Amino acid sequence: xxxxxxxxxxxxxxxxxxxxxxxxxxxxxxxxxxxxxxxxxxxxxxxxxxxxxxxxxxxxxxxxxxxxxxxxxxxxxxxxxxxxxxxxxxxxxxxxxxxxxxxxxxxxxxxxxxxxxxxxxxxxxxxxxxxxxxxxxxxxxxxxxxxxxxxxxxxxxxxxxxxxxxxxxxxxxxxxxxxxxxxxxxxxxxxxxxxxxxxxxxxxxxxxxxxxxxxxxxxxxxxxxxxxxxxxxxxxxxxxxxxxxxxxxxxxxxxxxxxxxxxxxxxxxxxxxxxxxxxxxxxxxxxxxxxxxxxxxxxxxxx
Amino acid sequence: xxxxxxxxxxxxxxxxxxxxxxxxxxxxxxxxxxxxxxxxxxxxxxxxxxxxxxxxxxxxxxxxxxxxxxxxxxxxxxxxxxxxxxxxxxxxxxxxxxxxxxxxxxxxxxxxxxxxxxxxxxxxxxxxxxxxxxxxxxxxxxxxxxxxxxxxxxxxxxxxxxxxxxxxxxxxxxxxxxxxxxxxxxxxxxxxxxxxxxxxxxxxxxxxxxxxxxxxxxxxxxxxxxxxxxxxxxxxxxxxxxxxxxxxxxxxxxxxxxxxxxxxxxxxxxxxxxxxxxxxxxxxxxxxxxxxxxxxxxxxxxx
DNA sequence: GCCAAATCCGAAAATATCTTTCAAAGGTGA
DNA sequence: TCACCTTTGAAAGATATTTTCGGATTTGGC
Numbered sequence: 001x002x003x004x005x006x007x008x009x010x011x012x013x014x015x016x017x018x019x020x021x022x023x024x025x026x027x028x029x030x031x032x033x034x035x036x037x038x039x040x041x042x043x044x045x046x047x048x049x050x051x052x053x054x055x056x057x058x059x060x061x062x063x064x065x066x067x068x069x070x071x072x073x074x075x076x077x078x079x080x081x082x083x084x085x086x087x088x089x090x091x092x093x094x095x096x097x098x099x100x101x102x103x104x105x106x107x108x109x110x111x112x113x114x115x116x117x118x119x120x121x122x123x124x125x126x127x128x129x130x131x132x133x134x135x136x137x138x139x140x141x142x143x144x145x146x147x148x149x150x151x152x153x154x155x156x157x158x159x160x161x162x163x164x165x166x167x168x169x170x171x172x173x174x175x176x177x178x179x180x181x182x183x184x185x186x187x188x189x190x191x192x193x194x195x196x197x198x199x200x201x202x203x204x205x206x207x208x209x210x211x212x213x214x215x216x217x218x219x220x221x222x223x224x225x226x227x228x229x230x231x232x233x234x235x236x237x238x239x240x241x242x243x244x245x246x247x248x249x250x251x252x253x254x255x256x257x258x259x260x261x262x263x264x265x266x267x268x269x270x271x272x273x274x275x276x277x278x279x280x281x282x283x284x285x286x287x288x289x290x291x292x293x294x295x296x297x298x299x300x301x302x303x
Numbered sequence: 304x305x306x307x308x309x310x311x312x313x314x315x316x317x318x319x320x321x322x323x324x325x326x327x328x329x330x331x332x333x334x335x336x337x338x339x340x341x342x343x344x345x346x347x348x349x350x351x352x353x354x355x356x357x358x359x360x361x362x363x364x365x366x367x368x369x370x371x372x373x374x375x376x377x378x379x380x381x382x383x384x385x386x387x388x389x390x391x392x393x394x395x396x397x398x399x400x401x402x403x404x405x406x407x408x409x410x411x412x413x414x415x416x417x418x419x420x421x422x423x424x425x426x427x428x429x430x431x432x433x434x435x436x437x438x439x440x441x442x443x444x445x446x447x448x449x450x451x452x453x454x455x456x457x458x459x460x461x462x463x464x465x466x467x468x469x470x471x472x473x474x475x476x477x478x479x480x481x482x483x484x485x486x487x488x489x490x491x492x493x494x495x496x497x498x499x500x501x502x503x504x505x506x507x508x509x510x511x512x513x514x515x516x517x518x519x520x521x522x523x524x525x526x527x528x529x530x531x532x533x534x535x536x537x538x539x540x541x542x543x544x545x546x547x548x549x550x551x552x553x554x555x556x557x558x559x560x561x562x563x564x565x566x567x568x569x570x571x572x573x574x575x576x577x578x579x580x581x582x583x584x585x586x587x588x589x590x591x592x593x594x595x596x597x598x599x600x601x602x603x604x605x606x
Numbered sequence: 607g608c609c610a611a612a613t614c615c616g617a618a619a620a621t622a623t624c625t626t627t628c629a630a631a632g633g634t635g636a
Numbered sequence: 637t638c639a640c641c642t643t644t645g646a647a648a649g650a651t652a653t654t655t656t657c658g659g660a661t662t663t664g665g666c
Contacts, residue, residue, distance in 0.1 A: 275414075
């Protein structure tokens, strides 16, 4: 009973590339070799048997099977099927070329195109990898919560604020904390039925883990939104929502794509909650629209 | 050496349904059963083993293999791979169809798909519509600015903060103001060579226009990031960067897609500035990475 | 209508592929 | 340096696929 760590139910083909990136850091050297081969040439690998892939990567059958397991499939056979699916998809999808990294001397138009493409990719990966069962559970908990506390520092703080802003608009009691001390102070107030959400890309940001731990200890329903579902933060999380990890470059810090991914998750969460609480959410939304109307110049529609 | 009659070289997955129809008349009764099952539910059949498919169709393994051969594959294994590919294709082919609005009773998985799709659309629209000449001018001004002030309230405030955070990290003096009074107070300090950026989706948010006007009057280079380039805010803007306006629905407030669009613009701006100031930006970036390292738990790779 | 020849079909053997086990190699901290 | 834990691959074990082969069914001729 040693190798049962991946319990994710849906090994969707599209999510594979994203999953490889997410899990790569936790893999052992030989497993990374296999994962790379698989992510790099899905079509080619789909044509190989376990033995073939083991030889290609210079590893053993056992390692190949282990990698398949880690990626969320019951065995190599299923990974192979997913690979075939992925290959067929990108065959028909034919990615629009601009996959290169952003360089220092790229003209501004290229920057725009590459950045937009990368973020689109990040969105697709995130959506494909998102565990909707977990998300559903979080939505249920949040919709019924007495109050919702959100922890995030740095770039993640903004995501937290965004979520808090939106939840407030539909009548829920939500607060985002970016000050670790205040976060802990507030976490102490939480109890069963409340929800605490920690947002951290690295999964190991102490300033965010600490308040989540306190909330967890006080019986609140805890949620981690992280790019490292195996990181320390998950220890204290009843539910883990995984954001995708895109390759980063010198000019494109990880914070950028992780933010995109986090925002999508947070938006989904928000919409889910809004659905559940539609009776109260809808009037609250229109009320806040009206309240803001007068802050815009009368000629709101422009010329 | 009895059953080699099919010599077609490429058993392309997409052509499978057609092939089944073409060959159906030449097939024997049991083979037709198998072929039908395969053509009718590729995804389902891809999940079955030879034995499983044989049972499902009430035939034998041998027949299944024979059918696979007839369809042009070396054996059942390969048919199965093709089936998985086909399933993935029609799966992804169906995805772009989720253009419908998000409804109150949409299952959570649909919400995720629709939202991700919409945001991808927004990104593509924004990138296509973005005026790179204007953007280039803004980049030039920002890279050389003595200081950069950013105005935004509500959801746009977060975008402003995001930009300020990032610019600070590469050594520029940037401040985001969401308090209108403080914003105006600070705008008074600006002078020629400084840059003021107003972010407003509606283009008519008084609280943001006012500080921009002050900055404009004091000779600063002013920029408007707005979804309404013809709105009042542009009056006081030397450069206007247009964000895209996606349709919104009751459950999906405009703030959501405008935020995505604004973030892309702001990211492009950031990268542009980072390119121009690469000499100082690169060391500043790595310095901030290192400074943060100790805030993460040492056991980064988790359990 | 009856028989023989050809064809079709599935059970089970043979083979290939995948999975598990186990012990050795390699690394890590005391 | 040693003991312990992790990682790894060889080989045994389990499944899945392919082939074989004889019985069942159909077809065509008389």
